Amino acid sequence: MKLKKFTSALLFSLSSLGLTSLSAQVIAQPNVYKFDTTKTAELRARDGLPNFFKKLHAGEDVKVGYIGGSITNGGLWRAKSLDWLRSEYPKANITQVNAAIGGTGPDYGAARIGDHLLEHNPDMVFIEYRVNNGGVYQGRAFEGLIPQIWEKNPNAEICIVYTIAHWMIDDISKGNQAQAGKPIEAVANHYGIPSIEFGLEVVKLLKEDKLVFKKGDSSAEGKIIFSKDGVHPIEAGHDIYRDVLVRSLKNLDGHGVAGKNIIPAPSKENIFSKASMVPVSEAKFSTNWQRVALTGVDINADLTDENRGGKAIFEQAMKTTKVGESFTFQWQGFLLGLTAVLEGKGDVVVEVTTDGGKPKLVDLKSRKGHRQEKYKFLAEVADGKHTTTVKLVKLAPNKTLQVGQFLVVAD
Structure with missing residues (x-):
């Protein structure tokens, strides 16, 4: 969040009371936003993106970062928005960092944002x-992203986009x-972050019978086909997303006051602001484990294209095919x-014991x-030092237990 200045009238009043030393100072307080989190709007500007537009x-050199799921990872709205920014601000050297990974949420995002995105020091982050x-x-996982970026x-600057x-x-x-989206809007209110709703334009066109949301839902003659699966837009759908983003950015240009973003106190306890990834090599393994030879593109080497393959999820990984390891x-x-x-339900089951407590079965389905190739969070425990043992107790034929870096969330 940024700060808003008190009015000159208030400064004059303070001076008239004999507080003349204050009259020459900037007196500020946090902006407070109370947008209804149960409702949506195409643009809620809040504190805006003034540092982004200033650069x-x-x-200047401007690096735009993206984090999210598959709609952003391989989605054309990202590329199309970059094309527009470069044409609208031709003097700026605009580059990107694509840290989006399909099928992943803000819980995983909060643990990896430091390594996969912030390491590259973006000036602007779309979430x-x-x-x-x-x-x-x-919303605790999502909220944890914001302090990490500003620290x-x-x-x-940060902008939330809703697909x-x-x-x-x-x-x-x-x-x-x-x-x-409701807990995300609460975070946006608390930190003064703009949010842009792509969906309103889509449902507007749907109501006007100008769009088919999912191919095959109805006759598509003379209409925009938005998607093939009801989730991931095809190019025409990404054009809608790009157009909404463009007009929202135009409205945001000139809004807000440039300056350092101030991190307020968290809106609730145990947000994921201290989430991180820990190398799998930090664990002690029993005898029959092997290092995995990973394939694909390393997410830290791929700043522009889609992030796919084992290296997008795993930095290092270990595997075993023996029950009891x-x-x-x-x-x-x-x-x-x-x-x-x-894997599928019941294919890989492990027994998890923390601090010598009662073992719990966890189905890695x-x-x-x-x-x-994804991630799995275990049950929350009291904040503190812990020792966790994971033992393979069930493995279907031709399956493998493979684990990579640990995701640790601290208070």
């Missing part, structure tokens, strides 16, 4: 997480915020997560019911 107008369970952990660079999926159509067509990891915090290969 654009000055023709897209509503479709990928943006409200996970009641790294207090002058960096739409088929299960949100009814809410957004009524002007309501989708369920996962285990590893032990000492950590400090209140929440531990694993990056892992997730994917939401889609088939193999995915």
Whole structure:
């Protein structure tokens, strides 16, 4: 959040009371936003993006960062928005950092944002997480992104963008915020961050019978086909996203006062502002484990294109195919997560024991019911030092237990 100045009238009043030393000083207080989090709007400007536009107008080097899910990772709205920025501000040298990974949410994002995005010191960060369970952990995960960005660079600007999926159509067509977006809007209010709703324009065109949301839903003759699956837009859908973003950015240009962003006290306890990734090599493994030879493009080497393959999820990884093998990891915090290969239900089951407590069975199953290179958070515990042992207790034929870096969230 940024600060707003008191009016000159108040300064004059203070001076008239004999507080003349104050009259020459800047007296400020935080901006307070109380937008209805149950409703949505195409643009809520809040504190704006003044540092971003200041650098654009000055023709400086500007690095734009993106974090979110597959709609941003491989989505054309990202590329199209960059094309527009470069044409609108030709004197600026605009580059990008794409830290979005498909199928991941803000819980994982908060743990990896430092390594995958902030390491490259972006001037502007677009966050897209509503479709990928943006409200996970009641918004605590999403909120944890914001202090991390401003601790790294207090002058960096942040903008939240809301993409739409088929299960949100009814809410957004009524002007309501989708369920996962409500805690995100609360974060936006608390930190003064602009939010842009892409979905309102989509449902407007849908109501006007100018758009088919999912190919095959109805006759597409003379209409825009938005998507093939009800979630991921095809190019025409990304054109809509780009157009909404462009007109919102035009409205934001000139809004707000440039300066360092101030990190307020958290809006709730145990936000994910101290989330991080810890190398898998920090754990002690039993005998029958092997290092995994990873393939794909390293996310830290790929700043412009799609992030796919094992190297997008895993920095290092270990694997075993023997039931009974285990590893032990000492950590400090209140929440531990694993990056892992997730399989179908019951294919890979581990027994988790923390601090010598009662063992708990954890099914490393994917939401889609088939193999995915993803992550799994365990149950929350009291904040502090912990020792966790993970033991493989069930493994289906031709399957492998594969784990990578740990996700540690501390208070």
